[in-house]
Each structure stands twice: as C-alpha cells, then as structure tokens.
Amino acid sequence: MTETPAPRRPRRLLTAALVAVIAAGLLALGGGLAVALGIGRTEQPTADSVDAGFARDMSRHHLQAVEMANLATTRSTDADVLRLAFDIASTQTNQVGRMQGWLDLWGLPLTSGDTMGWMADGAMAGHDMSGGDGAVMPGMATETELAQLRSLSGTPFDVMFLQLMIRHHQGGLEMAQYGQQHATQAVVRGLAGAIAETQTAETTTMEEMLRARGGTPLPAP
Amino acid sequence: MAKDPKPENGRPNSGPSRGGSGSSRASGQRSGGQRPGTQGKGRTRPPANVVTQQKPWGLIAAAVAVVVFAAAVIGYAVVKVNEANADKVTSADQISGLQSFDYASGQEHVTTPVTYTESPPVGGPHDPEWADCTGTVYDVDIRHENAVHSMEHGAVWITYDPDAISDGDLTTLQDLVDGRSGLLLSPYAGLGSTISLQSWNHQLAVDSASDERVQQFVDFLTFNTTVEGHYPEIGASCENPTFISDPLVQGDSSRGASSAATDAPTTETPATDAPSSTSPAATESSTAP
Numbered sequence: 001m002t003e004t005p006a007p008r009r010p011r012r013l014l015t016a017a018l019v020a021v022i023a024a025g026l027l028a029l030g031g032g033l034a035v036a037l038g039i040g041r042t043e044q045p046t047a048d049s050v051d052a053g054f055a056r057d058m059s060r061h062h063l064q065a066v067e068m069a070n071l072a073t074t075r076s077t078d079a080d081v082l083r084l085a086f087d088i089a090s091t092q093t094n095q096v097g098r099m100q101g102w103l104d105l106w107g108l109p110l111t112s113g114d115t116m117g118w119m120a121d122g123a124m125a126g127h128d129m130s131g132g133d134g135a136v137m138p139g140m141a142t143e144t145e146l147a148q149l150r151s152l153s154g155t156p157f158d159v160m161f162l163q164l165m166i167r168h169h170q171g172g173l174e175m176a177q178y179g180q181q182h183a184t185q186a187v188v189r190g191l192a193g194a195i196a197e198t199q200t201a202e203t204t205t206m207e208e209m210l211r212a213r214g215g216t217p218l219p220a221p
Numbered sequence: 222m223a224k225d226p227k228p229e230n231g232r233p234n235s236g237p238s239r240g241g242s243g244s245s246r247a248s249g250q251r252s253g254g255q256r257p258g259t260q261g262k263g264r265t266r267p268p269a270n271v272v273t274q275q276k277p278w279g280l281i282a283a284a285v286a287v288v289v290f291a292a293a294v295i296g297y298a299v300v301k302v303n304e305a306n307a308d309k310v311t312s313a314d315q316i317s318g319l320q321s322f323d324y325a326s327g328q329e330h331v332t333t334p335v336t337y338t339e340s341p342p343v344g345g346p347h348d349p350e351w352a353d354c355t356g357t358v359y360d361v362d363i364r365h366e367n368a369v370h371s372m373e374h375g376a377v378w379i380t381y382d383p384d385a386i387s388d389g390d391l392t393t394l395q396d397l398v399d400g401r402s403g404l405l406l407s408p409y410a411g412l413g414s415t416i417s418l419q420s421w422n423h424q425l426a427v428d429s430a431s432d433e434r435v436q437q438f439v440d441f442l443t444f445n446t447t448v449e450g451h452y453p454e455i456g457a458s459c460e461n462p463t464f465i466s467d468p469l470v471q472g473d474s475s476r477g478a479s480s481a482a483t484d485a486p487t488t489e490t491p492a493t494d495a496p497s498s499t500s501p502a503a504t505e506s507s508t509a510p
C-alpha cells in the first residue's frame with residue numbers, strides 16, 4: 001500500500017519528459033526538413049572567397065576601361081571607335097553594377113586594399129608590376145599613360161586608346177578564367193566565363209582596328 | 222495468494238490487502254475499518270493506478286497534435302514554395318518545341334554578308350553594329366547580320382511572316398515588344414512559320430501570338446544569364462539610336478564597311494601621324510615594366 005503511490009510520481013515526470021522529447025524531436029525534424037528542402041537557404045561567400053575577390057577586383061579593372069572608353073566620346077570622331085567605346089563603357093558599367101550588387105547582397109565591402117589575393121599562388125607572379133606607377137593589376141594603364149591619352153584627340157587618340165584597351169583586355173583574361181573555374185556561385189562563374197570569351201573576341205577586333213589605323217599592339221602584360 | 226510471505230512480521234492484516242485487488246473483501250473491509258486514514262485511501266488508489274498504466278491517452282493526444290501541427294506547417298511551406306515556382310520556366314528545355322544550338326561566344330565581327338545555316342539565324346559571325354533592341358518594333362526586314370549582334374547582347378528577336386500573320390497576332394506582338402527592353406520585332410521574308418522567336422542559340426516556331434510559349438520564351442530568354450545557355454555579352458547595351466532612325470534592311474551593306482571605306486583615306490593621312498602617336502605609348506610601356 002505505501003509503495004503504490006511512490007512509482008506514480010516518476011511516471012508523471014516521464015510523461016512530461018516524453019512530450020518534451022517528442023516536441024523537440026519534431027522541431028528538429030521540421031528544421032532539418034526545411035534546410036534539406038532549401039527553404040531560406042543563405043549560403044553566402046565570405047570576404048576572402050574567390051567570388052568576392054573576383055567581384056571586387058574585376059570591378060576595379062573594369063572601371064578603368066570605362067574611364068578610358070568615356071574619353072573617346074569627346075576625343076574621337078571615328079564612328080567605329082566611338083561604337084566600340086560605347087559598347088565597352090556601357091557593358092562594363094553594367095557588369096560592375098552586377099558585381100557590386102552581389103557584394104551588397106553578401107554584406108561585403110566593395111573595395112579592398114589587397115588586390116588579387118584570392119587567386120591561388122598570386123596571379124601577380126609572372127606579371128611585372130614593378131613600374132610602381134599606379135598599374136595595380138595586369139593590363140591596367142598607369143597614371144602617366146592615362147594622362148597622355150587624355151591629351152590626345154583624333155587618330156592619335158584612337159591608336160593609343162586601342163593599344164591600351166587591347167592590353168587591358170589581355171590583362172583581365174587570367175582573372176576572368178580563374179573566376180570561371182573557381183567561383184562557388186553559378187552567377188559569378190557565368191559572368192566570369194562571358195567576360196573571358198567575349199573580351200578575347202573583342203581583342204581580335206581591336207587588333208584589326210589598330211592595324212587599320214596604322215598602330216601596333218603593345219607588349220602583352 | 223492471500224497469505225503474506227512473512228506473517229511473522231507483525232502485520233498479518235496487511236497481507237491480504239497488499240496482495241492486490243484480488244484480495245478478499247472480508248480482509249479488505251477489515252483493514253479499512255482498522256485504519257481508515259491511510260488504508261482507506263490506499264484502497265481507492267489502486268484502480269486509478271491501473272487506468273494510467275493501461276494507456277497514457279493525454280500523452281498520445283499531445284503527440285498526435287504536435288505531429289499533425291508539424292506536418293501541416295511543413296506541408297504548407299512546401300506547397301507555397303512549389304506554388305511560387307510552378308509557372309516559372311527555369312530551363313530552356315521546359316519550353317516545348319524549343320531548339321537549341323551551340324554557337325560559341327566571341328564570334329567574329331564582319332562587314333560582309335553572312336550565309337547563316339539557320340533561318341532566321343541564331344548565332345554566328347555578325348556585323349560590328351547591333352540593331353537597336355530597346356523594345357523596338359521594325360516594319361522592315363532588318364539586316365540579319367545586325368540582328369544577330371543584338372542577340373549577342375541578350376535580345377530576343379521576334380520575326381513574323383508578313384504574308385501569313387493575322388492583324389490580331391501582329392498587334393499582339395507589337396504590344397508585347399514595344400518599349401520592353403531586350404526585344405525587337407521585324408518581318409522576315411520567307412519565314413518557315415508564322416512566327417519565330419530567336420535568342421542566341423535558341424529558337425522557337427509558333428503559329429499563334431497567343432501561344433503561351435511566346436511569353437515563356439520572352440520571359441526566360443531575354444537577357445538570360447543562367448549558366449547554361451547565357452547570352453555572350455552579359456551586360457551589353459541594346460541602345461543604338463542610329464539604327465532606329467536609319468535601320469539597315471536585308472540587302473543593305475554594313476555601315477561598318479561604308480565607314481571603313483570612308484575611314485580608309487583618313488587612316489592613310491594619319492599613317493604619317495601614327496608613328497608619332499604609337500611611339501610614346503610604346504616607350505611608355507617599355508619603361509613601365
């Protein structure tokens with residue numbers, strides 16, 4: 001008689017524990033299902049990822065091309081050069097907007113002092129950047145070159161513009177190819193691939209234009 | 222059974238009652254009468270105790286409720302997610318009858334006429350100048366080499382057979398295209414169907430402008446940046462005011478060719494200029510590295 005009430009108290013505790021376990025289990029199950037089904041997935045690149053590095057550095061590389069192309073509107077009178085310059089300026093401005101938009105969505109800074117650190121074994125190796133004149137990435141024009149380009153007009157401008165832009169495109173190719181191969185986000189790989197492929201073709205076009213205007217290409221970066 | 226195993230313990234009366242509910246009433250009454258305070262309660266508890274031992278209905282009900290609730294929540298979420306994606310085309314092969322091609326990005330710019338394999342063309346070498354594709358309705362058969370360049374810039378080029386299309390369908394297409402960036406519409410002589418939609422590497426022939434695939438094609442393939450089958454020059458512009466005011470039609474020669482022809486003398490005169498303009502840049506770069 002005195003032993004009968006004794007086991008009933010643990011029984012109530014057991015009941016409560018069971019309910020708690022079931023509830024917790026279901027919550028975990030639901031959460032797990034949601035994750036498995038991809039509801040609210042928020043996997044985002046970090047600041048040192050290839051995706052973010054590509055978006056930052058290709059933006060910076062592009063913006064100099066846009067700057068040079070914008071000079072053509074007031075300094076060139078050649079319809080083909082003007083069309084090419086507009087194509088470069090509008091396309092690359094659009095692409096910079098895409099890349100900076102990604103960085104915004106990922107909550108990452110748009111710029112960084114460290115260029116091309118995201119590429120394995122330093123893409124700067126193999127490129128001579130000892131000029132120390134502001135050419136921060138392969139193919140980019142120096143401040144001196146930009147100043148000279150600004151001082152020109154007419155065909156002399158067209159020739160130097162094409163020379164600098166050809167080298168600029170060549171310099172960005174490696175970065176684009178690396179992004180195409182190593183970025184984790186599909187949208188980044190897609191844009192990097194598009195840049196690599198179309199700028200190669202555009203380089204061929206510009207080389208023909210350069211020859212037609214009596215110029216010769218600069219050494220590749 | 223009624224016998225306590227240890228009657229010598231001095232509690233002979235408790236033996237039968239402790240024996241369980243099966244004990245005799247006589248002993249039960251007796252023990253109840255003896256100790257009403259404790260034994261009486263103990264007498265009523267065992268049946269209640271037996272009930273809880275049988276089935277924990279409250280617990281089962283709670284568990285069922287939790288399961289049902291969780292299933293409802295998860296089911297609702299899944300249905301909502303699926304609903305949101307139901308009408309959305311997420312790959313080109315979801316558009317029935319669509320043909321895909323494999324022209325590489327980075328095609329050559331040519332000012333000469335191009336003989337395309339497909340009609341209308343869906344890729345390949347093209348004119349340096351693109352046809353304006355800012356939601357532009359042309360009433361002439363625009364030069365194909367220029368339209369291909371528009372598709373390289375991400376445009377969907379809608380063509381129709383002017384002899385076969387109904388007025389109603391033409392109005393539908395004009396309403397669809399007019400002012401919607403990334404689209405251009407033009408008549409196409411000798412088209413194999415009433416209407417044909419093209420984007421870079423994609424083509425779809427339809428008989429009617431109200432075919433639901435027209436909207437699917439336009440929605441999915443205009444400026445399509447999905448990794449598989451994206452257009453070559455992501456981000457390129459569709460603007461070309463010159464082409465709107467003075468569209469080139471089939472049979473016209475390239476403006477690039479004509480400007481190159483007019484440029485030829487100008488490039489010759491600065492040919493003397495060229496060395497002076499190339500050398501500074503050349504020396505520049507040779508000193509920089």
